Amino acid sequence: NAGVTQTPKFQVLKTGQSMTLQCAQDMNHEYMSWYRQDPGMGLRLIHYSVGAGITDQGEVPNGYNVSRSTTEDFPLRLLSAAPSQTSVYFCATRRDRGGYEQYFGPGTRLTVT
Amino acid sequence: AQRVTQPEKLLSVFKGAPVELKCNYSYSGSPELFWYVQYSRQRLQLLLRHISRESIKGFTADLNKGETSFHLKKPFAQEEDSAMYYCALTGGSEKLVFGKGTKLTVNP
Numbered sequence: 046n047a048g049v050t051q052t053p054k055f056q057v058l059k060t061g062q063s064m065t066l067q068c069a070q071d072m073n074h075e076y077m078s079w080y081r082q083d084p085g086m087g088l089r090l091i092h093y094s095v096g097a098g099i100t101d102q103g104e105v106p107n108g109y110n111v112s113r114s115t116t117e118d119f120p121l122r123l124l125s126a127a128p129s130q131t132s133v134y135f136c137a138t139r140r141d142r143g144g145y146e147q148y149f150g151p152g153t154r155l156t157v158t
Numbered sequence: 159a160q161r162v163t164q165p166e167k168l169l170s171v172f173k174g175a176p177v178e179l180k181c182n183y184s185y186s187g188s189p190e191l192f193w194y195v196q197y198s199r200q201r202l203q204l205l206l207r208h209i210s211r212e213s214i215k216g217f218t219a220d221l222n223k224g225e226t227s228f229h230l231k232k233p234f235a236q237e238e239d240s241a242m243y244y245c246a247l248t249g250g251s252e253k254l255v256f257g258k259g260t261k262l263t264v265n266p
Contacts, residue, residue, distance in 0.1 A: 078254070085167065087244060087258035088202075103253065135202065139254070147194075147246075147254055149202040 047071050051136050051150035058126040058157045066121040066153050068136030076139040077119040078103070078147070079111065081132040088135065094119055126157045160185050162247050164257035171235050172265050179230040179260045181219075181245030189247050191228040193219055194256070196242040205230075205243070215239070235264045 052067045070077065078093040080103075090103030094113040108130060110122040123130060136150040161184040171177050183189055193205040206214045208221040208228060219230045228245060245257040 080256075085258060087164075088256040090253060090255070093253065104255075137202075137254075146204045146207070147192075151201050 049136055049138055049148050049150040051134075051153050053153060054151065055154050056156070058123070058155065060127060060157060062126050063122070063124050064126065066123075066134055066136075066155070068119045068121065068150060069117050070119075070136075070138045070148075071117065072138060072140075072148065073116060074138035074140050074148070075116070076141065077113065078137045078139075079109070079119070079121045080135045080137065081105065081130075082135060082152070083132050091121065091134075123155075126155075128157045131155060131157045160189075160247050160249055160253065160255045162245050162255055162257035164243075164245055164260050166260045167258070168261050168263070170263045170265060173237055174234050177232050177235040177239070177262065177264075179243050179245075179262065181228045181230065181257060183226050183228065183245075183247050185226075185247060185249050187249050189221075189249055191219075191221055192246045192248075192254075193217070193228075193230050194244045194246055196244070198241070202244070235262075237264045237266055240264045 049070045075096045079091040080088040082088050089105045092111040094100045100111050134153045137147045139145050139147045163182045191208045194202045195205045196202045217232045240263050242259050244259045248254045
């Protein structure tokens with residue numbers, strides 16, 4: 046099993062460009078989340094999904110869109126990239142709510158110039 | 159609202175010394191608390207959770223509801239413990255909220 050995979054690993058964008066960060070999981074987990082990791086800020090939740098067709102906003106959703114058409118995939122879209130979105134992005138999955146372990150992807154390092 | 163505070167950004171100890179990484183939380187209900195660790199160039203992974211009350215890699219953490227704390231402790235630090243440590247909380251909802259992290263460096 047691949048677990049949680051993310052593509053690309055690295056990306057450089059110019060301000061105003063759009064792109065999609067891909068996240069896929071083969072663990073049949075219902076819960077999926079996107080976090081960004083910034084120095085001194087820890088991990089902040091961007092968007093999350095409790096199942097196919099259901100998404101909700103996290104702590105820092107502005108500038109990002111998500112959709113969840115299948116259990117396996119949870120792409121994160123940047124519609125118009127800004128330098129403030131330079132960060133490392135992590136996708137994570139969890140089997141269910143509450144005290145279950147959250148599994149993280151390897152991360153995507155995004156730079157917006 | 160759920161909130162996790164890790165007061166130390168950086169913590170440096172010598173090999174063999176005890177280490178304690180502090181975590182305080184704010185939540186009105188019954189929290190479920192975790193410690194996640196990120197070793198250099200690796201993805202985040204679960205270290206331990208309070209409901210299992212286990213010791214992983216020599217680390218333990220006890221939930222103190224009176225002090226709203228979940229400090230991570232190890233009696234004798236090893237160089238391979240050097241990593242970024244995150245305390246996290248869920249109130250049973252879908253959201254897992256993380257603290258800002260503590261970077262632990264264990265010096266030889």
